[in-house]
Amino acid sequence: MxxxxxxxxxxxxxxxxxxxxxxxxxxxxxxxxxxxxxxxxxxxxxxxxxxxxxxxxxxxxxxxxxxxxxxxxxxxxxxxxxxxxxxxxxxxxxxLRRNIHDALREPVIVAGVCLVAIGFVSAIFAEDKAMALSSLQKLLSLLLLPFLVVVLADTPRRVALLICVLVATSVASALILGADFALGVQLFAQSDAATTARTVEGVSRSSGGSDYNPTTAASLMLVGVVVALSHAMETRQRRVLLLMAVAIGTGALILSFARSAALSFSVVALLIGWRHRHARFAVPVAGLVLLMMIAALPLIPAEYWQRLSSFFGGAADHTLGRRMTYNIIGLDLFTRNPLLGLGPGNFVHHFTDPEYRHLPGRTMLGRELHNMYLSVLVQYGLIGGAAYFAMLIAAMRHLGAVIRHPASEAMRVQAVALRFGLFAYLLVSLFLPNEYTKYSWLLPGIAAALHRCNRLAWEGA
Incomplete structure (x- = not known):
């Protein structure tokens, strides 16, 4: 060999x-x-x-x-x-023998393997077997991501590079989105989900460098922006560069017209501000941010404010009511199959059941359930949901352990930034079907790799 x-x-x-x-x-x-x-x-x-x-x-x-x-x-x-x-x-x-051995014992990966195993059992009872097998194929390829991260990101420097990739790709996608908005074209997006979405005001939306729909693409961009913001607040290293990334990403999040990303970013930004409320730079930074926000107000499209006003009933938007219908259907389907669920990917199949034809927003085309947590429960039941949630909880616990007992200041800063980024992503997933999105598996993998590197550093010391 x-x-x-x-x-x-x-x-x-x-x-x-x-x-x-x-x-x-x-x-x-x-x-x-x-x-x-x-x-x-x-x-x-x-x-x-x-x-x-x-x-x-x-x-x-x-x-x-x-x-x-x-x-x-x-x-x-x-x-x-x-x-x-x-x-x-x-x-x-x-x-890489030791890395592979550690990866096979990593709770994040073990929980993912359990989910796949439960998915195979659930697929046996699924009505649409072809859809179940297709979703299982996605699940297997996604499970590969955290495995590769834990095996190959085996040094603090490599983990730091992956975290930098989260920020850099968000900036790149933000710049592409800005160009799309200015030129009125789609430079890279090709999928129907990315190219046909429009706001209720008729403004064309862009997914930037992603081929997901604009709202899901905004949730990916959100991760890099939050990681950059948290990192800049934790340490002086590359602070100016990171704040520039935050400014570019925030502007792109506005132009994405994604309400879920705006809500999640607002909550996490407040949490980050509260964390640093006693810092010497807190008041000057808060004042600077406020001035920048006021200066940027004339540049924000009026359609963006109209879209946000739909949260409070200020604009008619049928999509909010339609997504509530998705959750009502999902809850009903979950109560019918609470242990093993409907089978991977089968919510789309049951969504068009004539029994739900009178619900507002129900269409004859299959739709995904816009709530990652309920969607997992509907597809995989309580048993599969327990495995999936265990994976996410293990990732957050890993980051908390690094923050409490860091082997270096750099790893502590990375853990804090990644925890805020992961929390923002999990928060925005309340409104999105993100269980088959790559970041849902990549981020826990990076958290596990950071925890492993921190533990090895302590053992070496």
């Missing part, structure tokens, strides 16, 4: 070189260049699997950019990269 990865990388290099040579001789220069770049990437990934994980973390948010760059491939670039990263782990097996 120690000679496996040099043998494979050597074989890949030879095979790739021949392919590039043949493509060049055939006169297809773009193909030759593309093959050469792909070859170098594969060799680098096999030699250093963390590069694959870092790229997966980037594409977990910027999936629209990924599809634009690699949409010509016969399979998803994300799945292909995940497979290559797993292969690289296998080839580096002896060196």
């Amino acid at each position: 120690r000679l496996a990865w040099p043998l494979v990388t050597g074989t890949a290099a030879m095979t790739g070189s021949v392919s590039v040579l043949l493509a060049g001789m055939a006169g297809t220069a773009p193909l030759a260049i593309g093959l050469g770049v792909a070859l170098l990437g594969c060799v680098a990934l096999l030699a250093q699997p963390f590069l694959g994980l870092a790229t997966l973390a980037v594409f977990a948010h910027l999936d629209a950019v990924e599809k634009t760059l690699f949409g010509f491939l016969p399979v998803s670039a994300f799945k292909l990269l995940s497979g290559l990263t797993v292969l690289a782990i296998l080839l580096n097996g002896p060196r």
Whole structure:
């Protein structure tokens, strides 16, 4: 096994070189260049699997950019990269043996495995077997994310890099969203969910660099903005740069017209402010933020205020009532199958049941339940819900343990920032079906990796 990865990388290099040579001789220069770049990437990934994980973390948010760059491939670039990263782990097996052993005992991953096992049992009784199997395939690929993070993010520096990716991708998506709004186009988004959504005022919305719908894309951006804000408040390091990221991200959250993200951001920002209420810089920073908010008021579209006013009945918006109907249907379905649920993905199938035809907002097209927690209970029942919630609770407990007993100041700051970011994401998930969103699995994985690095640092000390 120690000679496996040099043998494979050597074989890949030879095979790739021949392919590039043949493509060049055939006169297809773009193909030759593309093959050469792909070859170098594969060799680098096999030699250093963390590069694959870092790229997966980037594409977990910027999936629209990924599809634009690699949409010509016969399979998803994300799945292909995940497979290559797993292969690289296998080839580096002896060196990563302890990491793999720790990952298999990690509570976050064990809870995820339990959810998948319960999902298979629940799928047996599901009415729509095809939909259940499709959702289980998603679940298995998502479970791979925290496993890869715990195995490969095995140093504080690597964990810090993944946290930086959360902020950097939020800034990148925010800039793309701003460009979309200014130009009135969709630069990267391709999916129907990302390109057809509009506000009730008729203003076109953008998902930025994500291919999720604009509201879900805003929840991903929210994580990076909150992490940057918390980090900037905890330490002086890179404070100016992080506050710039917060300003850019906040502007993009406004232009996303996502009410759930606005509500969650407001709550978490108040909590962060309360945490630092006794700091010397609290009053000056609060004053500066207030001045910036006042200065930005003329730049905020009037449609944004109209959309927020729907919270208080100030604007007619049928989507709020429709989402309440989703929850009513979800509660009814949960009471009918409380232990194992309807089966993975089967809420969409039961949503169109004629029994619910008289409820306001019910459509003939299947819709997802816009509440991650109730959605999990409806699909997987109390048993599956217990496993999923255990995964999220374990992630929060890991971060709390690092904050109470940090091996370094940097790790404490990262834990505080990540805890606020995860809390903001879990809060906004009250209004979104995020159980199959990549961040729902990536963030607990980073929390577990940070906790493991902190524990190893103490053991080494």
